[in-house]
Amino acid sequence: xxxxxxxxxxxxxxxxxxxxxxxxxxxxxxxxxxxxxxxxxxxxxxxxxxxxxxxxxxxxxxxxxxxxxxxxxxxxxxxxxxxxxxxxxxxxxxxxxxxxxxxxxxxxxxxxxxxxxxxxxxxxxxxxxxxxxxxxxxxxxxxxxxxxxxxxxxxxxxxxxxxxxxxxxxxxxxxxxxxxxxxxxxxxxxxxxxxxxxxxxxxxxxxxxxxxxxxxxxxxxxxxxxxxxxxxxxxxxxxxxxxxxxxxxxxxxxxxxxxxxxxxxxxxxxxxxxxxxxxxxxxxxxxxxxxxxxxxxxxxxxxxxxxxxxxxxxxxxxxxxxxxxxxxxxxxxxxxxxxxxxxxxxxxxxxxxxxxxxxxxxxxxxxxxxxxxxxxxxxxxxxxxxxxxxxxxxxxxxxxxxxxxxxxxxxxxxxxxxxxxxxxxxxxxxxxxxxxxxxxxxxxxxxxxxxxxxxxxxxxxxxxxxxxxxxxxxxxxxxxxxxxxxxxxxxxxxxxxxxxxxxxxxxxxxxxxxxxxxxxxxxxxxxxxxxxxxxxxxxxxxxxxxxxxxxxxxxxxxxxxxxxxxxxxxxxxxxxxxxxxxxxxxxxxxxxxxxxxxxxxxxxxxxxxxxxxxxxxxxxxxxxxxxxxxxxxxxxxxxxxxxxxxxxxxxxxxxxxxxxxxxxxxxxxxxxxxxxxxxxxxxxxxxxxxxxxxxxxxxxxxxxxxxxxxxxxxxxxxxxxxxxxxxxxx
Amino acid sequence: xxxxxxxxxxxxxxxxxxxxxxxxxxxxxxxxxxxxxxxxxxxxxxxxxxxxxxxxxxxxxxxxxxxxxxxxxxxxxxxxxxxxxxxxxxxxxxxxxxxxxxxxxxxxxxxxxxxxxxxxxxxxxxxxxxxxxxxxxxxxxxxxxxxxxxxxx
Numbered sequence: 018x019x020x021x022x023x024x025x026x027x028x029x030x031x032x033x034x035x036x037x038x039x040x041x042x043x044x045x046x047x048x049x050x051x052x053x054x055x056x057x058x059x060x061x062x063x064x065x066x067x068x069x070x071x072x073x074x075x076x077x078x079x080x081x082x083x084x085x086x087x088x089x090x091x092x093x094x095x096x097x098x099x100x101x102x103x104x105x106x107x108x109x110x111x112x113x114x115x116x117x118x119x120x121x122x123x124x125x126x127x128x129x130x131x132x133x134x135x136x137x138x139x140x141x142x143x144x145x146x147x148x149x150x151x152x153x154x155x156x157x158x159x160x161x162x163x164x165x166x167x168x169x170x171x172x173x174x175x176x177x178x179x180x181x182x183x184x185x186x187x188x189x190x191x192x193x194x195x196x197x198x199x200x201x202x203x204x205x206x207x208x209x210x211x212x213x214x215x216x217x218x219x220x221x222x223x224x225x226x227x228x229x230x231x232x233x234x235x236x237x238x239x240x241x242x243x244x245x246x247x248x249x250x251x252x253x254x255x256x257x258x259x260x261x262x263x264x265x266x267x268x269x270x271x272x273x274x275x276x277x278x279x280x281x282x283x284x285x286x287x288x289x290x291x292x293x294x295x296x297x298x299x300x301x302x303x304x305x306x307x308x309x310x311x312x313x314x315x316x317x318x319x320x321x322x323x324x325x326x327x328x329x330x331x332x333x334x335x336x337x338x339x340x341x342x343x344x345x346x347x348x349x350x351x352x353x354x355x356x357x358x359x360x361x362x363x364x365x366x367x368x369x370x371x372x373x374x375x376x377x378x379x380x381x382x383x384x385x386x387x388x389x390x391x392x393x394x395x396x397x398x399x400x401x402x403x404x405x406x407x408x409x410x411x412x413x414x415x416x417x418x419x420x421x422x423x424x425x426x427x428x429x430x431x432x433x434x435x436x437x438x439x440x441x442x443x444x445x446x447x448x449x450x451x452x453x454x455x456x457x458x459x460x461x462x463x464x465x466x467x468x469x470x471x472x473x474x475x476x477x478x479x480x481x482x483x484x485x486x487x488x489x490x491x492x493x494x495x496x497x498x499x500x501x502x503x504x505x506x507x508x509x510x511x512x513x514x515x516x517x518x519x520x521x522x523x524x525x526x527x528x529x530x531x532x533x534x535x536x537x538x539x540x541x542x543x544x545x546x547x548x549x550x551x552x553x554x555x556x557x558x559x560x561x562x563x564x565x566x567x568x569x570x571x572x573x574x575x576x577x578x579x580x581x582x583x584x585x586x587x588x589x590x591x592x593x594x595x596x597x598x599x600x601x602x603x604x605x606x607x608x609x610x611x612x613x614x615x616x617x618x619x620x621x622x623x624x625x626x627x628x629x630x631x632x633x634x635x636x637x638x639x640x641x642x643x644x645x646x647x648x649x650x651x652x653x654x655x656x657x658x659x660x661x662x663x664x665x666x667x668x669x670x671x672x673x674x675x676x677x678x679x680x681x682x683x684x685x686x687x688x689x690x691x692x693x694x695x696x697x698x699x700x701x702x703x704x705x706x707x708x709x710x711x712x713x714x715x716x717x718x719x720x721x722x723x724x725x726x727x728x729x730x731x732x733x734x735x736x737x738x739x740x741x742x743x744x745x746x747x
Numbered sequence: 748x749x750x751x752x753x754x755x756x757x758x759x760x761x762x763x764x765x766x767x768x769x770x771x772x773x774x775x776x777x778x779x780x781x782x783x784x785x786x787x788x789x790x791x792x793x794x795x796x797x798x799x800x801x802x803x804x805x806x807x808x809x810x811x812x813x814x815x816x817x818x819x820x821x822x823x824x825x826x827x828x829x830x831x832x833x834x835x836x837x838x839x840x841x842x843x844x845x846x847x848x849x850x851x852x853x854x855x856x857x858x859x860x861x862x863x864x865x866x867x868x869x870x871x872x873x874x875x876x877x878x879x880x881x882x883x884x885x886x887x888x889x890x891x892x893x894x895x896x897x898x899x900x
Contacts, residue, residue: 080845081845082843082844082845082846082882083844084844206841208838208841209841209843211846212837212838212841212843213829213834213838215843215846215849216822216829216834216837216838216842216843216846216849216853217782217822217823217825217826217827217828217829217834218780218781218782218783218821218822218823218850219782220846221781222784222847224775224781224784224785225775225781227779227781233776258748258765284764284768284772284776284777285772285775285776285785286764286765286768286769286772286776356881357845357847357881358784358786358792358794358845358847358848358879358880358881358882359784359786359845359847360785360786410845410846411845412784412845412846412847412848413844413845413847413881413882414845415881441785443788444786444787444788444789444792445788652841653841656841656844656884656887657844659883659884659886659887660844660882660883660884661883662883663882663883663885664881664883685787685788685789685791686787686789686791686792686879687789687791691792691879691880691881692883692885693875693876693877693878693879693885694871694872694875694876694878694885694888694889695872695873695876697885697886697889699886700886
């Protein structure tokens with residue numbers, strides 16, 4: 018990673034701005050594993066200090082609601098001592114000059130933290146150097162505040178006044194970074210830079226794209242997963258006023274799992290009406306008999322055939338045989354859909370010269386571009402010259418908009434009709450052609466010694482994995498499902514995971530917090546059961562498994578610098594215990610439940626207060642403590658945790674995708690209901706002050722929620738809920 | 748296709764559309780008023796909420812023919828610059844996350860405050876129950892409505 022002065026090189030291509038001033042790029046190391054990545058010559062984020070004093074930051078991450086378009090610029094502005102009111106953002110598009118793109122895994126702040134600080138500090142040093150030359154003083158005698166450089170004698174220069182001169186200064190090496198104690202922007206609750214656009218309806222989402230000559234398309238996709246078009250009759254569709262073309266779309270492996278027929282028209286409504294009139298004969302394929310019942314039959318038959326994964330510790334079977342007491346429980350979790358409020362959509366234009374331009378709410382513009390290149394015969398080294406993927410705002414994504422399918426499909430349609438086309442998915446399309454959070458079945462057997470200490474944990478898990486969907490030839494089908502288990506922070510001397518890989522034609526993908534949405538529920542539910550079997554307080558029971566001062570984590574890979582630190586997990590648990598009033602009296606019928614999870618390198622613990630009214634769980638209050646390292650934008654963190662709790666609560670109470678005849682049975686919000694305002698608990702978020710490097714925020718608030726609620730229901734009613742969603746409680 | 752005359756945000760507008768076209772698609776595709784969002788097409792999520800003579804309606808399931816003769820207000824008409832008390836309150840509480848549903852939330856809230864100057868939590872819940880937000884901004888929506896009501900009072 019290094020900072021590069023590109024004021025005179027690439028800027029002309031970057032923006033049409035007249036006065037370039039100083040432009041710095043952040044060069045990242047290449048990642049050879051990513052397909053179609055062209056990051057070898059990528060500079061990543063650009064920072065421009067214009068001669069008008071504006072500081073423009075090109076954001077290479079997609080904003081799906083996490084406010085990254087504000088928090089990344091905060092990091093740059095902090096080290097620059099820039100005037101926050103003069104900070105502007107530009108959204109980067111797929112191009113090697115922007116380096117690695119892709120937003121997921123709650124990793125944006127963590128991965129950009131150091132490079133952006135160094136870039137900001139470098140820009141500041143160059144501006145100071147230019148000012149020093151102009152003022153005829155030593156750089157060390159100058160101070161900087163809010164974009165103004167001040168000399169000891171009181172003379173002042175604005176950033177804009179020295180931007181041009183700064184562009185001729187050599188980029189400093191080893192520029193010092195601020196002591197976090199000096200931060201004035203980082204750590205301050207900061208409103209989003211695009212908030213006014215959102216509340217006035219001006220913000221541009223995927224569906225808001227309009228390009229000259231654009232047509233509108235709706236696609237009828239095979240209703241059965243893996244199904245294909247046998248034949249279609251477009252006569253009636255073509256008769257709908259406004260319909261211009263009816264063309265077939267084709268699957269392309271797991272990058273685009275759908276075959277379908279697109280109706281292309283002069284308006285969205287005409288396309289939808291045309292689609293209603295389509296007559297298609299389908300070849301339903303091999304998954305036409307799959308149902309939730311056949312899946313669960315596989316799970317229940319397969320769970321005892323589950324085989325150990327490589328992370329076993331001790332001898333679980335022997336320890337269970339010798340245990341003073343054993344506890345066993347099974348847990349069931351359904352398929353889930355992301356259901357972002359913005360249904361999938363993408364606009365594509367395959368131009369006469371063979372270049373392709375796309376506008377899409379995508380988390381991974383680079384992945385989409387790579388697949389477009391492969392699909393349309395563009396050599397990998399030419400993809401960046403021939404494919405441009407523009408990233409719009411994302412109206413929610415939660416992992417679904419990581420997938421390239423909806424982008425590539427739009428390109429197919431544009432190519433077929435020779436015009437720019439916007440493909441609009443309906444809610445039904447979005448519900449039935451997702452990449453679902455996998456369903457899974459768990460049988461956990463725990464052993465307690467005579468003192469009630471947990472000495473053995475055997476975790477049998479059956480389910481279709483994300484890994485087997487993405488990579489059917491994988492030798493490690495479990496590896497997408499065991500986060501929260503194979504890296505468990507709890508010290509249990511005998512611990513083993515057995516996995517049974519079930520077969521399913523249902524596409525699977527990353528759903529907010531991925532497997533932690535599953536293991537957070539199962540592990541914390543079982544902990545509660547084991548604690549009660551041991552006659553212990555559930556929080557004390559977990560703390561006893563977290564010896565103070567322990568650090569654990571991978572020896573290599575990007576996470577090696579962020580070991581699990583038991584003290585930090587203990588701290589959030591102790592904080593939530595204190596803030597929730599754990600152990601104090603509650604009204605009759607209300608119970609408290611506790612859960613904690615280390616995920617995405619952050620630490621979260623929650624206590625829920627729940628009662629059951631006429632069979633319906635009523636969640637009154639959820640208190641969360643989170644340690645995500647240095648809090649960059651505390652209000653953004655609170656918002657993300659609030660949102661993660663709502664997302665997790667929706668899954669806990671009412672989220673379920675079921676399959677019949679190889680197709681999803683749910684279609685819209687009447688049968689896949691989202692939590693609404695009347696169901697909201699009071700939510701309190703407590704952020705642990707920290708000097709550690711910032712870690713994940715978007716996802717870690719979710720994993721504890723379902724178990725905290727289930728454990729609270731047990732405390733309130735004595736009923737143990739082991740199946741999600743809870744639905745109505747008998 | 749028939750020429751349909753509408754009044755949108757105080758301006759007379761004329762569109763060519765079949766009468767069964769949902770108002771939503773006329774606003775978005777024909778008039779370029781893309782602040783109003785498509786979410787479900789069945790009046791289940793509220794993302795498409797606009798005001799018709801001050802009443803909140805789901806434009807995704809309102810045929811454009813039904814909008815004739817009514818004063819339609821969209822998010823662009825609430826205020827163009829974010830100066831409406833609700834928009835200010837929305838920013839003060841940092842309500843939006845992805846922001847996609849917020850135009851609908853704001854229009855439902857605007858209809859509520861026109862009738863009920865200082866709504867209780869229960870009144871807010873009743874008025875806003877049909878506006879879904881997958882990002883989970885509900886508690887901030889409630890706080891922002893209270894804040895805007897306080898400004899207006």
